[in-house]
Amino acid sequence: MRMIQPHYHAIARTAQDYERMAMSGVVAVVEPAFWAGFDRKYPETFLDYFRQISEFEPTRAAEYGIRHWCWVAVNPKEAENRELSRVVLDQMPEFFQKPTVLGVGETGLHKSTPNECEIFQAHVELAMKHDQLVLIHTPHLADKLHGTKKVLEILKGMNVKPERIWIDHVEEHTFAMARDAGYWVGMTLYPITKCSPRRAADLVDRYGYERVLINSSADWGPSDPFLIHECVLEMKRRGYSLNQLIDIFHNNPARFLGQNPKFDIEPIEVRPLNGAKPGSA
Amino acid sequence: MLTPRKVLDDYFLETRCQLLEIAATLDRLGCADQAAASNAASAGDAAPDDPRRALLKAMLRVLVEDNGANQRAQRLLELHSEP
Numbered sequence: 001m002r003m004i005q006p007h008y009h010a011i012a013r014t015a016q017d018y019e020r021m022a023m024s025g026v027v028a029v030v031e032p033a034f035w036a037g038f039d040r041k042y043p044e045t046f047l048d049y050f051r052q053i054s055e056f057e058p059t060r061a062a063e064y065g066i067r068h069w070c071w072v073a074v075n076p077k078e079a080e081n082r083e084l085s086r087v088v089l090d091q092m093p094e095f096f097q098k099p100t101v102l103g104v105g106e107t108g109l110h111k112s113t114p115n116e117c118e119i120f121q122a123h124v125e126l127a128m129k130h131d132q133l134v135l136i137h138t139p140h141l142a143d144k145l146h147g148t149k150k151v152l153e154i155l156k157g158m159n160v161k162p163e164r165i166w167i168d169h170v171e172e173h174t175f176a177m178a179r180d181a182g183y184w185v186g187m188t189l190y191p192i193t194k195c196s197p198r199r200a201a202d203l204v205d206r207y208g209y210e211r212v213l214i215n216s217s218a219d220w221g222p223s224d225p226f227l228i229h230e231c232v233l234e235m236k237r238r239g240y241s242l243n244q245l246i247d248i249f250h251n252n253p254a255r256f257l258g259q260n261p262k263f264d265i266e267p268i269e270v271r272p273l274n275g276a277k278p279g280s281a
Numbered sequence: 282m283l284t285p286r287k288v289l290d291d292y293f294l295e296t297r298c299q300l301l302e303i304a305a306t307l308d309r310l311g312c313a314d315q316a317a318a319s320n321a322a323s324a325g326d327a328a329p330d331d332p333r334r335a336l337l338k339a340m341l342r343v344l345v346e347d348n349g350a351n352q353r354a355q356r357l358l359e360l361h362s363e364p
Contacts, residue, residue, distance in 0.1 A: 192295055192298045202305050206312070
């Protein structure tokens with residue numbers, strides 16, 4: 001089944017991931033800028049990182065027939081360093097011109113400190129000024145509920161287009177508040193610390209999948225890009241049709257990301273060759 | 282033997298994850314019950330008297346008991362054993 005992996009940290013993964021994803025239906029990955037596991041000291045390090053994900057990584061993915069796009073941002077954890085963040089923010093518009101950069105992300109909050117909030121707001125303002133999409137990271141574990149409320153509070157006070165903003169890492173306690181406010185929501189499947197394939201399927205059972213993106217992130221920590229495939233299997237067991245699964249795992253990412261014309265993968269559906277209307281193939 | 286702090290450091294997040302899965306499974310069962318109650322077509326699968334319901338509740342009670350014996354895993358398996 002064709003699918004799009006909308007949140008994937010390719011630089012932390014080996015080529016074997018690409019090969020196995022290509023063999024199992026992934027046609028595109030989208031790579032947000034994120035925390036490297038340590039706090040970087042120099043703005044230039046970020047700029048080289050942005051070059052890596054916007055110039056080099058697409059060539060690595062292309063070896064396996066996978067399209068690669070990316071986002072640029074100072075991640076919420078390093079946004080605590082206001083001075084460094086401001087210098088990087090000043091350089092980010094240069095990257096908006098690149099053919100595979102879709103927007104600003106992942107910005108957002110980590111511990112919801114005043115510095116983080118200021119830099120998050122600056123990221124969103126920059127994105128709106130340059131008509132970019134926005135990907136927002138919400139905090140981990142015990143910080144998530146408060147941080148998600150804070151993200152929504154900050155956005156509410158700004159002149160934003162909710163349909164161009166994706167609030168990621170929602171779980172049971174944050175799904176409805178983010179989507180009801182008009183934003184796209186993302187469920188990130190992790191082995192331990194975020195959502196699981198079964199719980200994501202439960203949320204789709206309960207709320208439907210309008211403005212929902214399911215991803216498995218995959219980074220340098222315990223993570224597994226194939227958890228989205230596990231989620232597909234779980235939903236198939238629950239009776240979702242092939243076209244519904246394509247709608248969730250391929251078309252929804254195409255719809256959201258396609259708001260930036262650089263992302264040119266169109267929604268699809270499966271039809272019988274005899275021309276009958278699509279059923280539960 | 283691990284120290285108490287090491288047990289918490291090593292297993293807290295994993296246990297949190299496992300408990301969330303249990304909570305989600307019970308929610309799933311509750312939602313399925315509600316759907317079956319309002320849908321005659323699936324009423325035959327409602328299984329209101331399925332003994333596994335009571336067994337799950339009994340097992341959950343064992344988890345929160347603290348009688349000092351530290352034999353919760355053994356007791357769960359005994360609960361789920363043929364006499």
